Each structure stands twice: as C-alpha cells, then as structure tokens.
Amino acid sequence: AAAAKMAALSGSGAPWRRGWLPALQFVRRGSKAVTRHWKAMHFQRQKLMAVTEYLAPRPAVPPRCLPPRKETLEEDNGYVRLLRRQVEEVFRDNRMIAICQYNSMPGEDMVMLRHYLRKHNIEVKFVLNEIVRPVLSQSKYKNLLPLFVARNILLVSREAKAKEMLRVLKGVPQINLLGACIHDTILSRQGVENFAKLPSLEAAQGQTVGALALLPSQTSSLLQRGSAHLTALLDQHIRRLQAGETGSPAEPAPAQSSGAH
Amino acid sequence: KKMASKIKVVLRPVKSIVVRFCPFESNVESTRKFLGCINHKKVQATNRNCEVTADVRHDGSEPLVDVMFADGERLIMKGANLTTIEMLTALGSRCNAKELKEEQKSKKKSP
Numbered sequence: 001a002a003a004a005k006m007a008a009l010s011g012s013g014a015p016w017r018r019g020w021l022p023a024l025q026f027v028r029r030g031s032k033a034v035t036r037h038w039k040a041m042h043f044q045r046q047k048l049m050a051v052t053e054y055l056a057p058r059p060a061v062p063p064r065c066l067p068p069r070k071e072t073l074e075e076d077n078g079y080v081r082l083l084r085r086q087v088e089e090v091f092r093d094n095r096m097i098a099i100c101q102y103n104s105m106p107g108e109d110m111v112m113l114r115h116y117l118r119k120h121n122i123e124v125k126f127v128l129n130e131i132v133r134p135v136l137s138q139s140k141y142k143n144l145l146p147l148f149v150a151r152n153i154l155l156v157s158r159e160a161k162a163k164e165m166l167r168v169l170k171g172v173p174q175i176n177l178l179g180a181c182i183h184d185t186i187l188s189r190q191g192v193e194n195f196a197k198l199p200s201l202e203a204a205q206g207q208t209v210g211a212l213a214l215l216p217s218q219t220s221s222l223l224q225r226g227s228a229h230l231t232a233l234l235d236q237h238i239r240r241l242q243a244g245e246t247g248s249p250a251e252p253a254p255a256q257s258s259g260a261h
Numbered sequence: 262k263k264m265a266s267k268i269k270v271v272l273r274p275v276k277s278i279v280v281r282f283c284p285f286e287s288n289v290e291s292t293r294k295f296l297g298c299i300n301h302k303k304v305q306a307t308n309r310n311c312e313v314t315a316d317v318r319h320d321g322s323e324p325l326v327d328v329m330f331a332d333g334e335r336l337i338m339k340g341a342n343l344t345t346i347e348m349l350t351a352l353g354s355r356c357n358a359k360e361l362k363e364e365q366k367s368k369k370k371s372p
Contacts, residue, residue: 101284101293101315103300147284150293174300176315178284188285188319 083131090125091139094156098165098180098192099144102126102151105174113172120164122157143186147178162196266298268349272308274359276331281316282324282340292324292340295348328352330359 031039041049091097105113114124129148136145153175155165160182169175180192187195198204280296282289298304299313324340326348336355338348 101296103297104302106302143285146287146289149290150297173313176296176317178317189317190319 080131083128084135087127087132087135088139090154090156091135091141094158096122096155096157096160096162096180096182098155099147099178100153100155100169101176101178102153103174103176105172109172109174113168113175116168117155117165120157120161120168121159122155122161122165125154125156127152127154141181141186144179144181152178160195162192166193166196266301268298268346268353270299270304270307270349270353271356271360272304272311274331274356274363275308275311276329277312277314278329279314279316279327280325281318281322281327283318283320283322285319286324288341289324291343291345291348292326294345295326295340298345298349330355332359 031037117124127148129152132148133145136142136148157165162180162182166177169177177189177192179189180187182192182195199207278299280292280299282292284293296313296315305311305313326336326338326340328336328338330336336352338351340348
C-alpha cells in the first residue's frame with residue numbers, strides 16, 4: 001500500500017511537494033491509527049525511535065575503582081548531646097554501675113523488676129550503644145568498651161548493694177549480668193559475686209584491727225611472762241608460809257626473796 | 262540482607278540451649294545477638310519447655326552455643342567466626358528436619 005502511494009505521488013510529474021500528506025490514508029482496509037492490538041510502527045517512525053533511544057550515562061571509571069569518599073561527619077544532634085551528657089552524669093554520680101544484656105522481657109516483668117530494684121535504690125537505665133561508646137572511649141573506662149554490643153541496660157546505684165541485686169537478677173532469666181564498675185573498679189561477673197560474698201565494712205574493719213593487734217599482744221605477753229611468773233611464785237610461797245606457820249610474819253620472807261633478786 | 266530477627270526458628274525438638282561467652286572479648290557480638298534473637302517472644306512461644314541459659318565467664322574462652330535436642334542429639338556452634346544469621350539458619354534447618362522426621366513417624370504410626 002505504501003508503494004502504491006509513492007507511485008501515485010511521484011508519478012505524473014505534477015508539481016507536488018516531496019514527502020506525503022499525512023492526512024491521506026495509506027492502508028485500504030483494517031486498523032486505524034489507535035488500535036487495541038499491537039500495531040507495527042511505520043518504518044520511518046521505527047528509525048526515529050531507534051535513533052532516539054535512551055542511553056544511560058556510564059561513568060568512565062566504575063565507582064569501585066575510585067578512592068573511597070570520606071563521609072562527612074554528621075552534625076551533633078542536640079538530642080544526642082543531651083543523652084551523652086546524661087550518660088556522663090550517670091558515670092560520675094553513681095558508685096555502682098552494672099551492665100547487663102537485655103533480651104526482650106514481657107512488660108509486667110519489667111515493671112516488677114524496676115519496682116524491686118527501686119526498693120534498694122537501684123535505677124534501671126536503657127542505653128544506646130552509639131551514644132555510650134564515644135563517651136566511654138574518652139573517659140577512663142576504656143575497658144568497658146567491648147561490653148557495649150547488642151542490647152544492654154545499666155543498673156546504677158549510689159550504694160553498692162551487690163547481694164540484693166544478684167538475688168533480684170537471679171529471678172529474671174532474661175537479663176544476664178555481664179560486668180560491673182564498683183567504686184571505679186571494673187569487675188567481671190565472678191568479681192561481682194565475690195564482692196557480694198564479702199562481709200560488710202564494719203566487720204572487715206573489726207577483722208583487720210584484730211589481725212593487726214594480734215602480734216603486739218603476743219609480744220607484750222611474752223615480755224610480761226617473766227615478772228608474771230615471779231609474782232605467781234611469790235603468791236604461792238606466801239600462801240604456803242601462811243598455811244604452814246600460823247602467826248609468823250610472812251612479810252620478811254617475800255622481802256628477802258625479792259631483795260635477793 | 263536478611264534481618265536476624267525475621268528468621269523463624271521452631272524450637273519444638275529442642276530441649277535446652279546453653280550460650281557461653283566472655284563479654285570482655287571482641288568476637289562475641291554475633292553470639293550475643295543470637296542470644297537476643299532466641300529470647301524473642303515468638304521464638305520462645307514455639308516451645309515453653311526449652312530452657313535457654315546464658316553462661317557469662319571471664320576466662321578468655323571463645324563463644325559457644327550448645328543445643329541439646331529432645332532425641333539426644335547435640336549441636337555445638339562456635340560463634341567466634343560465625344554470623345548471627347548463619348547460626349540461626351543452621352539451627353532452624355536442623356529443627357525443621359527433625360520436625361519433618363517426627364511428622365513422618367507419627368504418620369506411619371497412625372495410618
């Protein structure tokens with residue numbers, strides 16, 4: 001049909017323009033321009049489409065080969081700064097800080113745990129690792145850094161009540177004690193258990209005093225042994241004289257023996 | 262690419278799990294995350310009788326996961342060089358295999 005059209009145009013030498021009038025229909029029968037089935041494009045349209053296809057821009061060097069881009073540091077969020085300040089305060093104020101691993105616990109258990117710990121003046125704090133890590137790396141607690149992986153909670157308190165804390169934690173299987181920092185000393189789990197078994201401060205002080213006083217008391221008893229023995233002998237002598245001779249003065253006898261020595 | 266918490270493990274054929282690690286070491290991250298995923302509500306709900314114990318030590322030993330199955334089999338995973346997802350998928354595949362075996366056995370018994 002297209003060939004017939006071209007023949008019709010170019011034939012008869014009439015002064016017509018080159019090209020064709022798009023209003024003239026090419027096809028005798030069948031489909032219109034817009035069809036429900038897929039219709040083949042006109043060849044010239046096909047050529048145009050092929051020429052104007054989209055070519056994605058490709059970088060000359062694949063991005064893997066370039067040196068890695070240095071990621072710009074994120075600005076310090078005000079919220080992040082606040083949380084950091086809170087963590088620093090926690091580490092400064094409290095004398096006992098225990099770090100535990102937190103596996104998900106039902107809500108009521110959590111409330112009961114908080115309640116029991118509150119009775120012993122122990123607070124439960126949830127911490128985010130990305131906040132705690134920079135704070136710790138700048139402070140003196142560098143050895144606590146490897147502990148802060150996966151979900152953790154901190155149990156902080158002003159007094160060091162390790163026994164009660166261990167008792168409460170034994171009843172909760174989903175919280176595992178990893179380590180603690182008591183009076184600026186880093187302890188592992190065994191360390192905390194040993195610390196809990198220690199006697200109280202007064203008892204420890206009494207024990208130390210007793211141990212220290214043992215040697216001097218031994219020395220003093222050794223030194224006094226001679227004169228104590230002498231007095232005991234003299235007393236015995238007096239009694240024997242008094243018992244043996246009734247009425248005879250017992251004073252000159254001990255005076256003589258003490259004078260002789 | 263898969264999130265560790267999305268892996269579903271059916272703990273029915275498992276009797277007990279013991280997770281041992283030393284938190285001051287640097288290779289315990291995957292083991293700790295494994296412990297956290299196992300203690301999730303949904304995983305615990307599949308088997309209430311399974312006891313999960315965490316053994317925290319300080320002797321420099323490597324992280325270990327010891328799984329005791331109900332038919333006496335034992336699975337030991339040394340988590341020092343494993344990722345969480347690998348450990349979870351290993352455990353999950355073994356549990357599924359045992360489940361299938363038990364189903365087949367019960368089907369054979371009751372025709």
